[in-house]
Amino acid sequence: MFTRLRPRRRIAATLLAFAWALAWTLGAAVPAAALSRVKDLAQVEGVRTNNLVGYGLVVGLNGTGDTLNNAPFTKQSLQAMLERLGVNTRGATMRTANVAAVMVTASLPAFQTQGTRLDVTVSALGDAKSLQGGTLLVTPLLGADGEVYAVGQGSVAIAGFQAEGEAAKITRGVPTVGRIASGALIEREIEFKLNAQRALRLSLRNPDLTTAKRIASSINDYLGQDSAEPVDPSTVNLTIPPKFRGNMVQLLTEIEQLRVEPDQTARIVIDERSGIIVMGRDVRVSQVAVAQGNLTVTISEAPEVSQPDVPFTRGTTAVVPRTRVKVDTGDANKLAIVREGVTLRELVDGLNALGIGPRDMISILQAIKAAGALQADIEVM
Structure with missing residues (x-):
């Protein structure tokens, strides 16, 4: 059974359908901006981790520790520890290989309270072969x-x-570096009274x-007011509004969820050792002609055996050596035109069309930059 719509309802339904179609078309034509949270773009100045370091001994090694004659600091540390425990070893000959001197490092996060635990990293300091099975004192x-x-x-x-x-x-991996999960106990807190702040500074990561x-x-x-500058x-700089004073957690929780479209300088990062190239989306190139040709020299040896025409003669x-030398210059005669203001995709497609590898592409990008046709910063790692 079908219901016939009245003229006004049919016009309203037609307009609604047209509005949905127009909205879908505009949404498909205009790409959505890459928005990021303020939480991911900036951090509150003063809220940071702190590096900790210490010197200690690892015992219980199965003969893979330091050689005491080659590591005098290990011997001195072992003697000092035993003396604190009431054992006098001065003048005695010590030949144990079950002890290793180590450096212990950790990161103390912000707002960690006394009594909580941290992960620590232990690294051998002497000539120990492995820390497997050891215990940090x-x-x-x-x-x-x-x-x-x-x-x-x-x-x-x-x-x-x-x-x-x-x-x-x-040897697989690095046996002289280990980790202790929850291996450190916090004894002192780093005071930072967040709620007592009248102003905050947001530090951008980029x-x-x-x-x-x-x-x-x-x-x-x-x-709804000019608090940030x-x-x-x-x-x-962020001046705390009166209604949020004493309640900084609520203010920061709401601010860090705001979404902003980040901007950055056009940049090309190059790692010449591995041939990795990373380009930003805003990289642009003025019109320029690029020629690239590989000179390949191929030498092949095909020796031949020469025998007398009549057998059993003198x-x-x-x-007889036969050497063939072939020189191939590739496409050295061809010029590729890179149009002005091309996008990143067009630039990559144009360079790939030349049939070159990553290392040759690095040289081409540096040459284009030297010619003044590349509007981007090149950072070589």
């Missing part, structure tokens, strides 16, 4: 100010191994003037 971990912030201890877990015999040895301006505008639009490419059999 109590090791104070110091900050940049020389104060003890954590104490590490525990069994060392390594990812590599080493096995050897009389005539062969195999400094850019346009991005800083967009972040400030987005925050001001959300708060960009002061340089990497910093946005003639001798000789080997």
Whole structure:
């Protein structure tokens, strides 16, 4: 059974269908901007991790520790530790190979409280062959100010191994570096009173003037007042509104979810050792002609054996060398035209059309930059 629509309803349905079709067409024609959260673009200045370092001993190694004659600091540390425990070893001959001197490192995150645990990394300092099966003794971990912030201890877990015999040895990974999960106990907190702040500074992870301006505008639009101001490419000052004073967590939680389209300088990153090329989307090239040709020289040897015409005569059999040399210049005569203002996709397609490898492409990009036709920064790693 079909229901016949009235004229007004038919006109309304037609307009609605047309509006949906127009909206779908415009959405397909205009690409969505790549928006990122403020949380991913910037961080609050002062809220950061702190590096800790300490010196300690790993014991319990199966003969893979330091050679005490080659590592005097290990011997001195072992004697000092035993003396603190009431054992006098001064003047005694020590030949143990089950001890290794190590450096212990860790990162102390912001707002970590006393009594919580950290992961630590243990690295051999002497000539130890492996830390497998070892146990780290109590090791104070110091900050940049020389104060003890954590104490590490525990069994060392390594990812590599080493096995050897009389005539062969195999090593996988790095057996002289290990990790202790939750191996350090925090003894001192780093005070940072977030709620007591009257102003904050947002530090951009990738400094850019346009991005800083967009972040400030987005925050001001959300708060309804001019509280954020960009002061340089990497910093946005934020004055705390009166209604959020004493409640910084709520303010930062709402601000870090705002979405902003980041901007960046056109840049090409090149790693000449591995031949890796990374180009930004804003890379543009002025009209330029590029020629690339590979000079290939091929030398092949095909020696021939020369024998006497009449067998059993005084003639001798000789080997006559036959060398063939071939020179191929490739497509050195051809010029490829790169149009002005091409996009990244067109630039890559044009360079690939020349049939060149990554290393030759690196030379071409550097030559185009030297000619002044490449509007981008080249960063060589």
